[in-house]
Amino acid sequence: MTQQDFINLYEKYMSGKCTPEEIELLETYRDDFQLKDLPWNAEMGNKEQIKQEIVNKLNNQVTSAEKKTFKKIWAAAAAAAVVFALSLIIYHQVQLSSDKITKNSLLTNKSPVVPGFNKAMLTLSDGSNIDLNDSKKGLLSKQGGASVGKLDDGKLVYNAKDAEVKKAVTLYNTITTPRGGQYQVVLSDGTKVWLNAASSLKFPAIFTGSERKVELTGEAYFEVAKNKNMPFKIAVNNMGIEVLGTHFNVDAYKDEQVIKTTLLEGSVKLVTDNHEAYLKPGQQASLGQQQTFNIHPVNTEEAVAWKNGYFMFNNENIQDIMRKISRWYDVEVVYEGKIDEKDFGGTVSRFDSVTGVLKSLELTGTVHFKMEGRRITVMP
Numbered sequence: 001m002t003q004q005d006f007i008n009l010y011e012k013y014m015s016g017k018c019t020p021e022e023i024e025l026l027e028t029y030r031d032d033f034q035l036k037d038l039p040w041n042a043e044m045g046n047k048e049q050i051k052q053e054i055v056n057k058l059n060n061q062v063t064s065a066e067k068k069t070f071k072k073i074w075a076a077a078a079a080a081a082v083v084f085a086l087s088l089i090i091y092h093q094v095q096l097s098s099d100k101i102t103k104n105s106l107l108t109n110k111s112p113v114v115p116g117f118n119k120a121m122l123t124l125s126d127g128s129n130i131d132l133n134d135s136k137k138g139l140l141s142k143q144g145g146a147s148v149g150k151l152d153d154g155k156l157v158y159n160a161k162d163a164e165v166k167k168a169v170t171l172y173n174t175i176t177t178p179r180g181g182q183y184q185v186v187l188s189d190g191t192k193v194w195l196n197a198a199s200s201l202k203f204p205a206i207f208t209g210s211e212r213k214v215e216l217t218g219e220a221y222f223e224v225a226k227n228k229n230m231p232f233k234i235a236v237n238n239m240g241i242e243v244l245g246t247h248f249n250v251d252a253y254k255d256e257q258v259i260k261t262t263l264l265e266g267s268v269k270l271v272t273d274n275h276e277a278y279l280k281p282g283q284q285a286s287l288g289q290q291q292t293f294n295i296h297p298v299n300t301e302e303a304v305a306w307k308n309g310y311f312m313f314n315n316e317n318i319q320d321i322m323r324k325i326s327r328w329y330d331v332e333v334v335y336e337g338k339i340d341e342k343d344f345g346g347t348v349s350r351f352d353s354v355t356g357v358l359k360s361l362e363l364t365g366t367v368h369f370k371m372e373g374r375r376i377t378v379m380p
Contacts, residue, residue: 180330
């Protein structure tokens with residue numbers, strides 16, 4: 001069990017959803033997670049004092065009964081959670097003052113803003129819409145010979161028999177996630193697609209001909225079913241992606257400066273009007289306004305963190321981070337004053353409250369936030 005797994009399991013316990021087996025697992029691993037000694041600079045303040053302040057913040061969120069019943073488990077979880085809070089500080093050489101944070105923070109736990117969840121709209125070939133959040137499980141529609149169904153876990157699945165594929169008429173469907181939404185769809189060839197917030201995928205109900213072609217806006221993770229006779233092609237902005245069978249992530253939001261394609265498994269060919277490039281597993285290609293590919297090795301876990309339920313920040317500035325937060329929590333972000341151009345690093349659950357995420361960022365002492373309804377003001 002990793003440290004993050006332990007924290008996640010503890011959060012599940014705190015929400016009252018742990019099984020007896022999971023509670024036993026917490027007790028088993030509690031001694032394995034001790035607070036790590038992270039790089040520290042004297043300018044950050046008193047290390048032990050700050051650790052204790054963070055633990056106290058966690059302590060205030062636990063009821064007396066919970067403390068009494070799972071005191072040892074909680075202590076280990078609190079220590080593990082401190083690692084994240086301190087990890088946000090590693091990339092800064094700044095003064096961290098709890099008094100300053102408390103004084104300047106205008107966040108409140110009473111905020112109505114909640115994390116995103118599985119919700120999307122399916123637009124059929126005739127222009128009609130199906131709200132996938134409200135629709136019941138089972139058969140939703142018939143499209144060009146494909147049966148469109150919703151499973152128990154909410155996943156959208158297209159099924160087509162071989163006989164139906166041969167006589168199929170190509171009908172295009174589009175699945176669209178709003179800000180604050182995400183969704184998973186299994187295409188008729190078995191390709192699995194995870195859509196991030198504010199994204200859309202246009203695809204044929206049944207793939208016919210010599211290629212499988214879809215259109216993407218926003219961000220998605222693909223696990224493409226292998227078919228050497230029908231290459232899988234993605235049209236995204238001014239770029240094309242060609243694969244046979246592979247796992248990769250595409251980040252192509254229009255409010256981002258570059259399109260990022262990250263390969264986890266297999267091989268990918270990237271194409272523009274004037275250039276083409278090939279990716280190997282563990283590589284990421286960035287395509288900017290110059291329409292040339294910059295290929296470099298990356299931590300693939302960071303690229304797919306959103307799919308696995310996390311925000312993972314690695315040397316990112318506050319503007320980059322806030323765009324992600326804005327899409328996932330469906331909030332407006334504005335800036336006030338001169339914001340420090342420091343970079344942040346750390347990992348936090350996407351299913352934490354928005355105030356929880358922002359408070360973790362405030363612990364660095366370089367940025368503060370004010371919330372008014374669904375508007376977040378970023379301040380120095």
